[in-house]
Amino acid sequence: MSEAEPGTANRFPFPRTCPFSPPPAIAGARAQEPVKKVSLFDGTEAWMLTRYEDVRQILGDPRFSVDPRKEHYPFPYASRKASLLGVKRSIAWMDPPEHGKHRRMLMRTFTQKRINEMAPKIQGYVDQLIDAMEKKGPPTDLVADLALALPSMVISELLGVPESERDFFEEATRLRMDGDAAPEVSLRAALEMQDYIDRLVSRKEADPSGDDLICALVREQIEPGNLLHDEAVAMADLMLQAGHDTTANSIAMSTIILLRNPQKLTQLRDDPTLAPAAVEELLRYVTPNHTQSLRTALADVEIGGQIIREGDGVIPSILAANWDPEIFQNPATVDFDREHSEHFAFSYGVHQCLGQNLARLELKTVFTTLFRRLPELRLAVPVEELDFKYNSFVYGPKAVPVTW
Amino acid sequence: MDIMRVSIDADKCIAAGHCVRAAPAVFSQNEDDGVVVLLQENPPPEQHKAVRSAARLCPAVVITIDESDQPSA
Numbered sequence: 010m011s012e013a014e015p016g017t018a019n020r021f022p023f024p025r026t027c028p029f030s031p032p033p034a035i036a037g038a039r040a041q042e043p044v045k046k047v048s049l050f051d052g053t054e055a056w057m058l059t060r061y062e063d064v065r066q067i068l069g070d071p072r073f074s075v076d077p078r079k080e081h082y083p084f085p086y087a088s089r090k091a092s093l094l095g096v097k098r099s100i101a102w103m104d105p106p107e108h109g110k111h112r113r114m115l116m117r118t119f120t121q122k123r124i125n126e127m128a129p130k131i132q133g134y135v136d137q138l139i140d141a142m143e144k145k146g147p148p149t150d151l152v153a154d155l156a157l158a159l160p161s162m163v164i165s166e167l168l169g170v171p172e173s174e175r176d177f178f179e180e181a182t183r184l185r186m187d188g189d190a191a192p193e194v195s196l197r198a199a200l201e202m203q204d205y206i207d208r209l210v211s212r213k214e215a216d217p218s219g220d221d222l223i224c225a226l227v228r229e230q231i232e233p234g235n236l237l238h239d240e241a242v243a244m245a246d247l248m249l250q251a252g253h254d255t256t257a258n259s260i261a262m263s264t265i266i267l268l269r270n271p272q273k274l275t276q277l278r279d280d281p282t283l284a285p286a287a288v289e290e291l292l293r294y295v296t297p298n299h300t301q302s303l304r305t306a307l308a309d310v311e312i313g314g315q316i317i318r319e320g321d322g323v324i325p326s327i328l329a330a331n332w333d334p335e336i337f338q339n340p341a342t343v344d345f346d347r348e349h350s351e352h353f354a355f356s357y358g359v360h361q362c363l364g365q366n367l368a369r370l371e372l373k374t375v376f377t378t379l380f381r382r383l384p385e386l387r388l389a390v391p392v393e394e395l396d397f398k399y400n401s402f403v404y405g406p407k408a409v410p411v412t413w
Numbered sequence: 414m415d416i417m418r419v420s421i422d423a424d425k426c427i428a429a430g431h432c433v434r435a436a437p438a439v440f441s442q443n444e445d446d447g448v449v450v451l452l453q454e455n456p457p458p459e460q461h462k463a464v465r466s467a468a469r470l471c472p473a474v475v476i477t478i479d480e481s482d483q484p485s486a
Contacts, residue, residue, distance in 0.1 A: 069474065109427070116428035116447030121437075124430075351470055359427050361472040366430050 021047040021057055021324060022085050022188075022300050028397045028406075029266060030341060031299070035059055035329045044313040047324070051090075055083035055322030056315070059329035061336040061353075063313050064302075067325040068358040073304035074104050075360060083322035085300040086188035088195035089402055095196045096203045097239050099247035101360065108359060111244065114230050115363055118167070118222055124366045127163075131370055134162050135378045143382075147412035148389035155379070156260035156409070157253065160371055164252030167367075168245055169221025170209065178202060182250045188400035206249065207242045214238070222248075248364070256368045258297040258398075258405025259354075260375050265395070265409060266294060267380070268388055270343050277345075278380040284373045286345040291372070293352035294343060299328045299404040302356045327353040385413040415458045418479040421451045431470035436463035440476075449475060 023032035038045045039059035047057045058064050067073055076082070077093050084090040093102070100111040117123070138155050145154075161175050170178070184190050184198035210223060217227035223245055230236035236244075267274040277287050304323040309316055317323060331352045332340040355362035362368070380386060388395075389410035396407045419439065428447035432440035439460055441450040456464055461480075468476040 069472070112427055113446055113448075117443075117445060118447075119428060119430070120442040120444065120447045121430045121433040122442065122444070355429075357472045359425075359473050361427065361429050363428070366434070 017048075019046075019048050021049060021055065021083070022400070025397075025399060028395065028399075029262075029269075029294075031296075031328050031332050035326065035332070039329060039333065044315040044317075049083055049085070049322075050087050051084075053081060053083075053322070055081065055324050056317055057324040057326060057329075058313070059326055059333070060313065061330040061333040064325040064327060064330035064353060065357055066312060067304060067323060068302060068327075068353070068356060068360075070310070070358075071105060072306065072308045072310055073323060074307050075102055075108075075304060076104055077102050077303075079305035079320070079322075081320055081322040082305050083303050083324050085303075085402065086400065087192045088188055088190045089186075091192035092185045092195035092199040096199045097243035097246070099243035101247055101251075105359065111236075111240065112359075112363065114226065114236060115222075115244070115248075118225070119363050119366060121366055124370055127367070128370060128374070131159075131163060131374045132378070134159055135374050136382075139379065139382045148410045151264060151409040151411045152257065152261050152406060153408070155375070156264070157257040159260065159375065160253040160256035160368075163367070163371060164249060167222055167252070168249060169213065169219050169223045170206075170249060174205070177205070178249055179253065182254050183401075185250065186254060186402040187398070188402065202249075203242060203246050206246045207238075210238060210242050210245060251362070252364055252367075254403050255297050255362075256371050258403050259292060259295055259368065259372060261409050262295040262297065262405050263291040263372065263376070264379070265388070265392070265406065266291060266343060267376075268386070269392065273343050273345065274380055277376060278384070281377045283345050284377050285369075286347075286350065287376055288369050288372045289350045289352065290343060290345050290347060292354035293331045293337065293350070294340075295405075296328045296331045296352070296354045297403050297405055298354070298356070300324075300402055302327050302353070302360075327356055383413040386411055387413065415461070416480070416482060417456055417458075417461050417464065419451060419454055419456060419464060420477045420479075421449055422475050422477070423448050423450075425473045425475045427473045429470075429472050431472070432467035432476060435467040435470060436460060439464050440467060 023034035025032045043060040045057050046054050048054055138158055142149050142154050181198040181202040185195050213223045213227050217224045226241050277283050306317045306319055306321045308319050355365040389412040426448045439453045439456045443450050468478050
């Protein structure tokens with residue numbers, strides 16, 4: 010590959026050789042050069058960090074900005090750059106204190122108590138989707154019929170997005186995340202999705218009587234003047250994307266990994282109390298946001314013996330951290346009994362995922378239901394035939410044909 | 414012996430919810446804004462492991478633990 014494309018040997022994101030493991034270049038970098046200069050698609054450079062402790066340090070340090078408008082922000086793909094800079098900027102790309110102000114408006118919706126109250130509803134959705142799979146009969150695509158459907162239904166209802174818009178926002182999100190897409194294609198998808206949400210927020214401003222999150226934001230934040238319409242649009246857009254795509258890929262990848270580890274799957278099916286530990290371990294293993302948590306240094310900072318200069322782009326790799334053998338021994342082994350289970354699949358620091366406990370609940374509900382309801386579940390094709398979104402901002406399989 | 418003093422910097426809280434999952438007897442979340450609420454400043458020894466875990470997990474470093482045996486004057 011490096012022969013065909015000169016200068017790509019040190020280019021981030023590095024290619025995977027196995028769909029279930031990080032790119033080999035990550036382990037190589039961690040062993041030899043844990044704070045390493047890598048090149049990006051546009052020829053610029055950034056620092057890639059691959060040790061758990063270094064990643065933790067950067068993500069917890071306010072001297073690193075998440076703002077993609079900074080000159081050397083390390084975009085992994087041209088399409089990502091186009092689609093991120095071309096639309097309204099959401100909370101994920103705001104630094105303190107702007108970030109905290111906006112995050113606080115959303116926090117009450119995602120408390121552990123509120124999430125726990127959603128458990129019966131999510132159980133109902135999972136049962137309903139598996140009923141439909143059974144009715145349709147095997148083989149089915151686990152991605153379309155469960156992994157993607159569940160989080161899409163959950164986040165649509167939470168935000169007050171009509172169920173009929175699912176195909177639209179799932180496809181738009183896919184194009185926004187796709188590193189192989191032409192920049193103008195990703196940007197157009199992003200603009201169409203934000204335009205749709207813009208109109209949705211306007212409708213809810215005209216009648217904010219619904220019990221969904223956008224209506225609550227209208228009543229509690231927009232009307233009193235705490236939040237601008239455009240800020241609410243960016244917020245809802247982010248939650249709609251992050252609320253379905255990441256969880257969908259986590260469910261799909263985790264299911265394949267469990268099917269490849271039948272002993273673990275049986276253990277989990279027979280003892281549902283293992284589910285919380287299984288969720289954490291599979292989140293660590295999968296890390297669907299494999300190129301996420303990008304930063305720009307706001308000051309000169311020494312880390313791992315290197316000086317990162319003010320303005321430098323920084324890639325604290327959460328995927329690398331989650332497979333750091335110093336912290337997670339035998340990282341390629343699925344192990345529900347890890348002493349250290351503090352992974353960064355939801356990132357770390359003040360930007361750690363707002364919806365993480367909702368994601369945990371969805372994963373747990375799938376794990377405790379799917380293998381019990383369909384004990385004969387297995388891949389309908391050899392694993393080698395599965396196709397993965399290698400160059401997507403959020404990683405996972407394109408489809409998972411299953412039978413039972 | 415086995416004295417633990419817990420304090421929180423609620424202004425920094427981002428409601429990731431790790432503390433409530435790790436040590437629900439010691440931490441709660443305000444229903445209005447999701448911000449951490451400290452239920453026990455001096456949790457009993459059987460809670461100490463969970464509280465240490467909560468403090469380690471907190472991504473915004475909101476929780477401070479003092480386990481020095483000397484009671485503060």
